[in-house]
Amino acid sequence: MHIKFDSDVLSLITLFSNSTGVIPKDCINLEDRIIFTVPMGEAAMSIGKNGETVKLIEKLLGKDITIVEYSDDPVKFLENLLKPIKLISGYVAVDSSKQKTLEATVASNLSGKKIKLIKFLMERYFNISNINIK
Numbered sequence: 001m002h003i004k005f006d007s008d009v010l011s012l013i014t015l016f017s018n019s020t021g022v023i024p025k026d027c028i029n030l031e032d033r034i035i036f037t038v039p040m041g042e043a044a045m046s047i048g049k050n051g052e053t054v055k056l057i058e059k060l061l062g063k064d065i066t067i068v069e070y071s072d073d074p075v076k077f078l079e080n081l082l083k084p085i086k087l088i089s090g091y092v093a094v095d096s097s098k099q100k101t102l103e104a105t106v107a108s109n110l111s112g113k114k115i116k117l118i119k120f121l122m123e124r125y126f127n128i129s130n131i132n133i134k
Helices: 007-020 045-046 048-061 072-084 112-126
Strands: 026-029 033-038 065-070 089-095 100-106 129-134
Touching: 007 026, 007 033, 007 045, 007 048, 007 089, 033 045, 033 112, 045 065, 045 072, 048 065, 065 072, 072 089, 072 100, 072 112, 112 129
Parallel strands: 033 065, 100 129
Antiparallel strands: 026 033, 089 100
């Protein structure tokens, strides 16, 4: 994963890091929210007791904050991204042209917005452009 950050994103990363003590791997500033991808095992620390830390950051920035734990395994990352929705099964298939497809079955329906976010992040981190979610 090689991602370049502009000065606005670097400012968000600095604010997040100073507020939580966690250095995020990535930050995506969307219209309605900001997504921070944090190292595995550091989501709870980022959120804070009773969500106090993330609520403070949301108040400072005036946007909803989403925190997702990163994993090098795309299926595990998808599972983290879906929480609290349960991932029933998932795997990555590679066809003869080396095109990757993520196949997943989840416990409940996903909104179009959530599916769009999943597709965006899978392409960004794992170069997986085909996503089939049932």
